[in-house]
Amino acid sequence: MSSQNYNLNSLTGGQPKSKTLPALRKLVGLLPEQRGKLILAFVTMVIYAILSMVPPVLIGFTINKVLLHKAAATSLDIFGWHVLQGSGYGLVLTVCACLLVIYLVNLAAVYLRTIFMGGFGQHLLFTLRNAIFNKLQELPVAFFARNKAGDLISRINNDTDKLNQFFSQSLMQFVSSIFILTGAGIALVWLNWRLGLATLAPAALMWIYTKLLSPWVKKKNAVALKATGAMSAEIQESLGNFKVVVAFNRRDYFRQRFDAANKHNYSSAIKAGIANNIFTPVYGLLASMGQMIVLLYGVYLVSTGHLEVGFLVSFILYVSYFYDPLRQLAALWASFQVAIAGWDRISQILSLESDLVTLPVTAAASGNGISGNGSTVVLEFKDVSFRYDGSKDVLRHNSFHMEKGKTYALVGPTGGGKTTTASLIARLYDPTEGVVLLNGRDIRTYTPRERAQKIGFILQEPFLFTGTVRDNILYGNEEYKDYTNEQLEEALHRAGLETLLARFDEGLDTKVLAAGDSISLGQKQLIAFIRAVLRNPELLILDEATANIDTVTEKMLEDILRRLPATTTRVIIAHRLNTIENADEIFFVNSGDITRAGSLDQAVNMLLEGKRVS
Numbered sequence: 001m002s003s004q005n006y007n008l009n010s011l012t013g014g015q016p017k018s019k020t021l022p023a024l025r026k027l028v029g030l031l032p033e034q035r036g037k038l039i040l041a042f043v044t045m046v047i048y049a050i051l052s053m054v055p056p057v058l059i060g061f062t063i064n065k066v067l068l069h070k071a072a073a074t075s076l077d078i079f080g081w082h083v084l085q086g087s088g089y090g091l092v093l094t095v096c097a098c099l100l101v102i103y104l105v106n107l108a109a110v111y112l113r114t115i116f117m118g119g120f121g122q123h124l125l126f127t128l129r130n131a132i133f134n135k136l137q138e139l140p141v142a143f144f145a146r147n148k149a150g151d152l153i154s155r156i157n158n159d160t161d162k163l164n165q166f167f168s169q170s171l172m173q174f175v176s177s178i179f180i181l182t183g184a185g186i187a188l189v190w191l192n193w194r195l196g197l198a199t200l201a202p203a204a205l206m207w208i209y210t211k212l213l214s215p216w217v218k219k220k221n222a223v224a225l226k227a228t229g230a231m232s233a234e235i236q237e238s239l240g241n242f243k244v245v246v247a248f249n250r251r252d253y254f255r256q257r258f259d260a261a262n263k264h265n266y267s268s269a270i271k272a273g274i275a276n277n278i279f280t281p282v283y284g285l286l287a288s289m290g291q292m293i294v295l296l297y298g299v300y301l302v303s304t305g306h307l308e309v310g311f312l313v314s315f316i317l318y319v320s321y322f323y324d325p326l327r328q329l330a331a332l333w334a335s336f337q338v339a340i341a342g343w344d345r346i347s348q349i350l351s352l353e354s355d356l357v358t359l360p361v362t363a364a365a366s367g368n369g370i371s372g373n374g375s376t377v378v379l380e381f382k383d384v385s386f387r388y389d390g391s392k393d394v395l396r397h398n399s400f401h402m403e404k405g406k407t408y409a410l411v412g413p414t415g416g417g418k419t420t421t422a423s424l425i426a427r428l429y430d431p432t433e434g435v436v437l438l439n440g441r442d443i444r445t446y447t448p449r450e451r452a453q454k455i456g457f458i459l460q461e462p463f464l465f466t467g468t469v470r471d472n473i474l475y476g477n478e479e480y481k482d483y484t485n486e487q488l489e490e491a492l493h494r495a496g497l498e499t500l501l502a503r504f505d506e507g508l509d510t511k512v513l514a515a516g517d518s519i520s521l522g523q524k525q526l527i528a529f530i531r532a533v534l535r536n537p538e539l540l541i542l543d544e545a546t547a548n549i550d551t552v553t554e555k556m557l558e559d560i561l562r563r564l565p566a567t568t569t570r571v572i573i574a575h576r577l578n579t580i581e582n583a584d585e586i587f588f589v590n591s592g593d594i595t596r597a598g599s600l601d602q603a604v605n606m607l608l609e610g611k612r613v614s
């Protein structure tokens with residue numbers, strides 16, 4: 001039984017959980033092959049940041065030298081280092097030439113960065129979508145019973161795209177802004193620590209403001225993404241059931257539901273939008289305060305002889321080098337919060353593990369595989385109880401066995417637990433208590449592939465894929481994969497299935513649409529039947545598999561079932577009595593119990609009286 005909580009929406013209750021840095025590290029870890037490019041992009045950013053720090057100090061020293069120390073202006077020395085040669089205006093020209101070189105190198109660095117990062121976002125998007133989709137293929141039925149397909153689709157499409165937007169458009173700007181402002185901050189303190197610290201004071205306020213508000217911004221974004229997922233689920237539900245909607249004239253009902261979901265999505269998107277813009281104006285104000293401080297305190301320091309005027313110019317330049325990227329960060333921070341909220345929703349899926357793991361044979365239960373009368377036992381329930389997540393017991397302490405080659409029927413009232421019993425036999429779920437043995441071995445020790453080979457399950461609502469009858473018959477069947485149509489028809493003939501194929505106008509090439517109605521429900525059941533029988537399973541489960549089939553075709557199916565190898569065990573769930581009259585044994589399934597009913601008459605009595613025979 002599922003010990004894992006598969007309900008994604010109850011995992012965090014919409015609350016964000018990822019910490020920024022670990023989340024980033026995990027994301028980058030998804031793309032090991034991109035690491036080299038990321039490092040190169042990182043190096044270009046460091047070069048850009050370092051070179052960007054040079055012009056203000058060069059300009060400051062030049063102004064001081066040329067305007068304040070005219071007589072000695074034959075060379076430029078910075079902190080005792082002889083940097084440039086030249087006199088008077090010639091020195092200014094030389095400095096300008098140096099600045100031009102720096103600007104050009106920086107230009108090249110930005111281009112290189114763009115090249116290295118080009119496609120990173122798309123690559124991430126591609127990898128994430130693959131990773132989620134593959135994870136979905138691994139998860140058990142219980143996961144899909146707990147989550148709406150529309151919400152899952154929204155996670156694959158919409159949430160991954162939020163990450164892509166951040167990574168392709170904002171990440172590099174984000175990181176380079178951090179580099180530049182760090183460099184400018186160091187330069188400010190280095191030039192004059194008093195003025196530097198005073199200028200940086202508003203940034204400390206910004207940091208506190210950001211720290212306090214970030215969780216709120218992230219939460220608003222998480223709610224908005226969840227609302228988009230809910231809207232997508234609403235669309236999926238109404239499109240998936242459009243016939244019922246039309247037949248019951250419930251268009252208004254779905255319209256209202258969609259309207260409510262759309263309104264919620266709209267209002268939460270507006271709230272997220274407001275939250276995302278909360279930083280920018282305040283950052284702008286604090287940046288202006290930084291400039292005011294330079295003006296007030298800087299002019300004072302110059303007038304009292306504690307600072308040279310050239311450095312005041314350097315300061316003014318560095319202040320904008322510091323606060324401009326910070327202002328940019330304010331805008332980028334919001335897109336970062338959206339991306340992290342998207343990542344939270346994605347990583348919820350990625351971190352799930354199927355609890356239907358394959359156990360090692362040695363650790364698991366086993367039986368002798370022989371019944372009291374000496375027949376081979378193919379399936380055994382040992383004290384099995386089962387309940388779906390959070391609901392009452394559907395089965396309680398049931399023990400029984402099924403022998404090789406026999407036909408068993410499961411009967412009982414609607415909702416009695418027949419499909420649940422069949423699902424446990426096919427290990428779509430694990431029992432809450434007890435154990436299911438297949439060929440005397442704990443069913444959990446078989447790999448999914450082995451299980452699928454041994455057990456054929458024809459579901460109550462057969463699901464078909466878009467393609468042809470051939471594609472659907474061969475789904476998951478490696479053995480006949482490379483057969484030509486003629487060879488496959490031959491194989492169907494051998495299995496006695498060719499009469500069923502005749503029910504399709506274009507035979508194996510008949511088109512099938514998963515969502516549409518290109519074929520009838522009965523034809524769908526025929527395809528599911530052929531698909532299961534062709535695999536030649538040891539155990540074949542038919543869950544109401546003939547409910548939509550005419551009596552002539554049903555007779556054909558019975559014929560085919562009879563011609564199955566003598567070793568095939570059949571488990572038939574049916575409401576129609578004629579379907580089960582040939583069963584060797586009948587089980588009555590109701591109110592948590594699976595009881596041997598003995599004869600068909602006895603089973604009918606139990607069904608009519610609604611009571612059990614113990």
Ligand SMILES: Nc1ncnc2c1ncn2[C@@H]1O[C@H](COP(=O)(O)OP(=O)(O)OP(=O)(O)O)[C@@H](O)[C@H]1O
Nearest residue numbers: 145388391394412413414415416417418419420421
């Ligand atoms: N995925 C699920 N989650 C929670 N409860 C479920 C789930 N599937 C079935 N149930 C409940 O388990 C009980 C048994 O259902 P089950 O489908 O096994 O009955 P059944 O005998 O096959 O009915 P029917 O003849 O209508 O097919 C019912 O009360 C049903 O509501």
